[in-house]
Amino acid sequence: MAVELTAASRPRFMRKRPSGLRVSDVQWSYAMLLPFLVGTIALVVLPTIGAFGLSFFHWDMISPPAWAGAANFAQLMRDTTFWASIVNTAYFTVVTVPLSVGISLILAGLMNHTLPGMAVAQTVFLLPSAASIIALGLLWSWLYVPSYGLINYLLGIAHLPQPKWLASYSWAMPAVIIMTIWRALGFNIVVYISALQGIPDSVLEAARVDGASPVQAFLRIVVPMLRPVTVFITLITSVAGLQVFDQMYIMTNGGPGTSTTSLVYYLFQVGFENLKMGYASVLSVVLFIISLAVVAVQMRYMD
Amino acid sequence: MERSRTLHGKVVIYVVLSVGSLYIIFPFLWMVSTSFKLPGDVYLFPPRWIPSPGTLQNYVSVFTSFPFPVFLLNSAKIAVLNVLGQLASCALAAYPLAKIKFPGRRTIFVVVLVTLLIPYQSRLVPLFIELGKGLGWNDNQLPLIVPAFLGSSFGVFLLRQFFLSIPDELIETARIEGVSPFGTFLRVAVPMSYPGLAALGVITFFNSWNDFLTPLIFLHTISKMTVTVGLAFFVTQAGPEWGVLMAGTVLSVLPLAIVFLALRRFFVEGISFTGVKG
Numbered sequence: 001m002a003v004e005l006t007a008a009s010r011p012r013f014m015r016k017r018p019s020g021l022r023v024s025d026v027q028w029s030y031a032m033l034l035p036f037l038v039g040t041i042a043l044v045v046l047p048t049i050g051a052f053g054l055s056f057f058h059w060d061m062i063s064p065p066a067w068a069g070a071a072n073f074a075q076l077m078r079d080t081t082f083w084a085s086i087v088n089t090a091y092f093t094v095v096t097v098p099l100s101v102g103i104s105l106i107l108a109g110l111m112n113h114t115l116p117g118m119a120v121a122q123t124v125f126l127l128p129s130a131a132s133i134i135a136l137g138l139l140w141s142w143l144y145v146p147s148y149g150l151i152n153y154l155l156g157i158a159h160l161p162q163p164k165w166l167a168s169y170s171w172a173m174p175a176v177i178i179m180t181i182w183r184a185l186g187f188n189i190v191v192y193i194s195a196l197q198g199i200p201d202s203v204l205e206a207a208r209v210d211g212a213s214p215v216q217a218f219l220r221i222v223v224p225m226l227r228p229v230t231v232f233i234t235l236i237t238s239v240a241g242l243q244v245f246d247q248m249y250i251m252t253n254g255g256p257g258t259s260t261t262s263l264v265y266y267l268f269q270v271g272f273e274n275l276k277m278g279y280a281s282v283l284s285v286v287l288f289i290i291s292l293a294v295v296a297v298q299m300r301y302m303d
Numbered sequence: 304m305e306r307s308r309t310l311h312g313k314v315v316i317y318v319v320l321s322v323g324s325l326y327i328i329f330p331f332l333w334m335v336s337t338s339f340k341l342p343g344d345v346y347l348f349p350p351r352w353i354p355s356p357g358t359l360q361n362y363v364s365v366f367t368s369f370p371f372p373v374f375l376l377n378s379a380k381i382a383v384l385n386v387l388g389q390l391a392s393c394a395l396a397a398y399p400l401a402k403i404k405f406p407g408r409r410t411i412f413v414v415v416l417v418t419l420l421i422p423y424q425s426r427l428v429p430l431f432i433e434l435g436k437g438l439g440w441n442d443n444q445l446p447l448i449v450p451a452f453l454g455s456s457f458g459v460f461l462l463r464q465f466f467l468s469i470p471d472e473l474i475e476t477a478r479i480e481g482v483s484p485f486g487t488f489l490r491v492a493v494p495m496s497y498p499g500l501a502a503l504g505v506i507t508f509f510n511s512w513n514d515f516l517t518p519l520i521f522l523h524t525i526s527k528m529t530v531t532v533g534l535a536f537f538v539t540q541a542g543p544e545w546g547v548l549m550a551g552t553v554l555s556v557l558p559l560a561i562v563f564l565a566l567r568r569f570f571v572e573g574i575s576f577t578g579v580k581g
């Protein structure tokens with residue numbers, strides 16, 4: 001710019017705030033943030049507040065909302081299906097998380113070598129996560145058919161017991177868990193491999209020189225170094241576990257009985273099949289509180 | 304990456320990974336095998352891998368009973384719009400958060416983090432009332448598309464990490480030359496962030512395509528359904544005709560498998576970025 005600008009002659013938008021920031025910079029910042037802010041308020045903040053508020057009402061979407069006071073909360077305490085859904089969701093999460101994190105850690109450790117075919121293995125394991133849970137749930141429902149499904153056929157060959165899987169009160173949840181872990185491994189493996197590649201070879205060399213076997217070096221040195229990543233993956237898997245729904249819908253419809261009814265599945269039934277919006281809001285609030293608690297507890301381990 | 308010294312080590316690695324890979328692939332092979340079997344052969348015991356005779360009847364049934372191409376088109380349309388919307392809105396929002404020290408920046412970032420923690424399903428009922436009843440968008444694809452253009456905490460968080468790594472000198476240079484923040488964003492930040500944008504794009508694409516709960520709630524007319532909802536609906540209508548069901552599943556999985564294999568690199572990078580920078 002050839003023109004000499006004095007502080008007074010600068011156009012307003014170029015005038016600087018004490019911090020050296022131009023007024024126009026601030027305006028531009030908020031302008032660029034506008035879609036996100038609108039979205040957050042309209043689609044996140046308002047509905048969350050709405051869920052809390054709506055839980056004090058009875059509403060079936062047809063007649064006007066009716067004040068319920070604490071009636072929904074009282075009903076919650078007596079609701080055996082609700083408590084079953086809590087137990088089921090906890091069961092699902094507590095089993096799925098350690099298994100999928102642990103197995104994927106081991107597999108990532110194995111794949112983290114400069115050997116031919118490792119990338120192929122990674123792609124193979126990742127394939128299920130590209131497909132929808134619905135499609136895969138349907139596929140596994142077919143595998144789990146008690147009398148002529150592939151899984152029981154193979155178990156039969158090995159002279160192992162053949163449970164009734166999705167038709168059994170005690171085996172339905174394990175069946176869903178197995179399928180979930182099968183699908184989740186790929187994602188976790190990729191994250192772990194990426195983290196493993198950040199570990200300098202010198203660390204492993206030093207361990208090797210000290211006489212440690214590869215397994216020892218992995219367990220005593222590498223795994224502790226992966227702690228932040230492990231915490232992160234555990235967090236993501238736990239949150240996903242609390243929100244499990246698709247598998248239940250397509251594989252078991254929450255059954256047999258209520259043995260695979262997760263919290264979100266119950267929320268769906270109450271809110272979108274029975275249209276009890278007030279009661280469904282209470283369930284939403286419960287989910288919110290539990291999620292917050294689980295995340296809060298795990299974030300303690302992040303530092 | 305480790306170099307495997309011993310033959311013993313190599314054998315262990317290959318054996319374990321081969322068994323594991325088979326365990327992953329087996330179900331898919333069985334799915335394809337079943338889809339080509341005649342109804343009677345499906346229930347054959349012991350099961351046979353290669354159907355003889357094979358048949359395309361199951362696939363014909365899928366296409367005649369349900370508008371599968373329509374499902375595919377809907378899913379594709381919604382997924383692509385989601386990607387465009389997310390990339391635009393999240394990049395726009397992430398840039399000032401990363402590169403401009405405007406007042407309120409810290410508060411907004413806290414908002415981003417906090418909203419990441421709120422489970423989507425907790426907002427679902429009020430969201431349905433707000434969009435479905437309030438705006439009249441029931442039985443409509445708009446609730447699946449419009450929110451993508453209003454950013455997401457995850458996308459903003461991810462892209463902010465990327466923008467942070469852009470050298471400040473480049474930003475300063477543009478600023479001194481009088482380029483607006485938006486101009487700097489467009490001409491400096493975006494071209495340097497293709498990996499991050501690609502990662503977010505791929506993640507958004509697959510999340511959108513495989514989304515089930517949201518389309519389930521908002522879409523009731525068959526012609527508007529996505530592949531996931533269409534498949535589930537199809538199951539309730541078709542009954543336990545496993546040959547046909549597997550054909551439907553193959554058709555659902557195949558397009559995504561192809562896209563996945565084509566964009567594999569971006570898929571993997573996307574996941575890595577989430578993990579390493581998360």
